[in-house]
Amino acid sequence: MIKYLDLQKINASFEPELSDALLRVSHSGWYLHGEATARFEEEFAAYCGTSYCVGTGNGLDALTLIFLAYRELGVMDAGDEVIVPANTYIATLLSILRAGLKPMLCEPSFETCNIDAAYAETLITPRTRAILPVHLYGRLADMKEICELANRYELKVIEDAAQAHGAVWNKVLPGKENQPLRAGNLGDAAAFSFYPAKNLGALGDGGAITTHDERLAATVRSIANYGSTEKYVHRYQGINSRLDELQAAVLSVKLPRLDQDNIRRREIAQIYKEGIDWQRLELQSTVHTNDINEANVFHIFPVFSPRRDEWQRYLNSHGICTQIHYPIPPHRQEALKKEYGMQQLPITERIHNEELSLPISPLLTNEDIERIIDCANTFI
Known part of the structure; x- marks a missing residue:
């Protein structure tokens, strides 16, 4: 039998480094918001080429937190619209709905299975605030067309990069330097999932957002920690969504490969x-x-x-x-x-x-x- 994906075999191929990393965390006595998470966030931001990375509990939370943060920052309001490809995993749409926004379903191109920018333009209304391309199956959406469309209508571009860890865009993007850019660094913000079956997978749930926007990153980090930046002081009506130390340590072992x-x-x-x-x-x-x-x-x-x-x-x-x-x-x-x-x-x-x-x-x-x-x- 050839398995579709043999996770046990994949994880065994990272031994003994994987077990060593888990033992270090286990023996450290520190399991949340510790050195392992901070180290992975720094490593993954550097890998993607972004200024900031914020670990989250999973990929759905990562997307949701971006939208919640934009609402807190006054960029979006309840009922605003986000254009999203119709052929995606349901989590993409759920993230928009959880933030009190409205998904506008866009047909893809059958040849690429990614969002059709020309069709997306027909969906833009005065309430549209963002385009959410999904790099489906690991293939980057046409970010040049999407970014040009977003610039014309002053929209945010938020990548669902849950399947595209490491994918590289080698063409020029509006407002970006003329150099290859990885998924996670192709729009205003991006969300990743580290579900075990992903190209970069943890041993359980995990996720992250990447961005160059300092205010967005700080707001996401606060909302994900019950809306707090100082213990027992809560600025936002937040949630609990944290990348734990064990998963962060696993991801640091796997990222170099x-x-x-x-x-x-x-x-x-x-x-x-x-x-x-x-x-x-x-x-x-x-x-x-x-x-x-x-x-x-x-x-x-x-x-x-x-x-x-x-x-x-x-x-x-x-x-x-x-x-x-x-x-x-x-x-x-x-x-x-x-x-x-x-x-x-x-x-x-x-x-x-x-x-x-x-x-x-x-x-x-x-x-x-x-x-x-x-x-x-x-x-x-």
């Missing part, structure tokens, strides 16, 4: 691209729309087929595990059906009906990949 693992993911994607009989199988993939480069870290390798479920059963019967990201789009979920269930979003629905994720762990061998390709190509 992130680029190497992402290179391996791109190598595997290239082998898939060259080996799968796309035409005969009537499959499509986002890898055919651009060169495989640093703008895609392949958190997920998506393929699309009208016979998705049949194809998944076939691969599983031959010992190859796959996943679907995601089977039900947010606007069709029971939780959001009342507000958004009547919307017609055919591109989004096609993506969710046809997407299948092939294994792309950086620890897969070339022999594993060839076995997956050989099996895929025998499907009739």
